[in-house]
Amino acid sequence: MGKTSNLISSTQSVIHEALDMLGFDEGMYDLIKEPERLLKVRIPVHMDDGSVKVFTGFRAQHSDAAGPTKGGIRFHPDVTEEEVIALSMWMTLKAGIVGLPYGGGKGGVICNPKELSDKELEGISRGYVRAISQIVGPAKDIPAPDVYTNAQVMAWMMDEYSVKHSDNAFEFITGKPIVLGGSQGRNTATAMGAVICVEQALLKRGIKIGDARVVVQGFGNAGSFISKILYDKGAKIVGVSRSTRALYDPNGIDIDYIIEHKDKVDVAKELDLEVVTNEELLELECDILIPAAIANQITVENAGRIRADIICEAANGPTTQEATAILTENGKLIVPDVLASAGGVTVSYFEWVQNKQGYYWNDEEIHELLVRKMKESFDEVYRVHDTRRVDMRLAAYVVGIKRTAEAIRYRHWA
Known part of the structure; x- marks a missing residue:
């Protein structure tokens, strides 16, 4: 918990510095420094031995000012509320760096998938979606895979959401199998x-x-x-x-x-x-x-x-x-995490767009789009680093938080 709390405080510190550089006031920082919403849920699951075990899950939505929140769901024994908060903030930065119409979200369930059967994993996956269903959706919050979750888990979650809403809501979640609206190039x-x-x-x-x-x-x-x-x-x-x-x-x-x-x-x-x-x-x-x-x-x-x-x-x-x-x-030249690992959310965005329009690109087209997005994003961060004489991390935060801060200002939230 201590390490994660340090990650939150260090992230907040760099966000604060980035907002100062962009000319925003303390009111903006006060709104952005923590998630807009944090939901803690309890998920009852019928285990293979006939017992019922209750699992704890979280969903953090950092900011939906610039669009629906977006971020993965991890299944791990060490998931904490603080970790989910920090990761949701980084997702806002990643989306901003690559210019996506999203804010950051993140979710997790405290469990050990290595000790669970497929049936038990399906129970957790479907139970998690039922528990968070009021705050998620294609225009609200779009989940994706993360640590120890995969295309099969996303398929169960998509199906549970679809059953609840009586439709095939492919655009509700990304990282799905290809036959259920998944995108080429998502795994890599x-x-x-x-x-x-x-x-x-x-x-x-x-x-x-x-x-x-x-x-x-x-x-x-x-x-x-x-x-x-x-x-x-x-x-x-x-x-x-x-x-x-x-x-x-x-x-x-x-x-x-x-x-x-x-x-x-x-x-x-x-x-x-x-x-x-x-x-x-x-x-x-x-x-x-x-x-x-x-x-x-x-x-x-x-x-x-x-x-x-x-x-x-x-x-x-x-x-x-x-x-x-x-x-x-x-x-040393540092390529910070919020830039270097933004390829996943970028192709997740491509998947969401394909689901919404019902037209799917091939692997080569996805690769070309990803290369263009990542090159443009790297060049923008490097330009801020070079012209403002700041380290690459602060430069990335300046680029990453600008979209959300401007959306908040135009909406007159702060």
């Missing part, structure tokens, strides 16, 4: 968005992707996809981490082999890789460091030892504010 969207940002950062630094040495911390969905895409583009992946240890080879790692044999214990021995700690991984010599694991990985303690020229934050909140200042002072 977050990773692809980060890769596009890496490519733009490399251009700013004058480094060719074929010459780039990359370290990726975290090898879940985001980390593995990012590693694979960059590897296929010719980059040299010199370090990757798994749950308890990291692998290093200055000559480059065979990512295809790592992915294919990710459950093998002796993969390091087979490929003759050096085993290092996750802490040591962050400080390896490389051109690009991609934290794609958990929050607070680069801190005041290790920021001065980071050797990467570019840090692209694929995880939420991997770098503290104090570390951001040190890295910026040392000439």
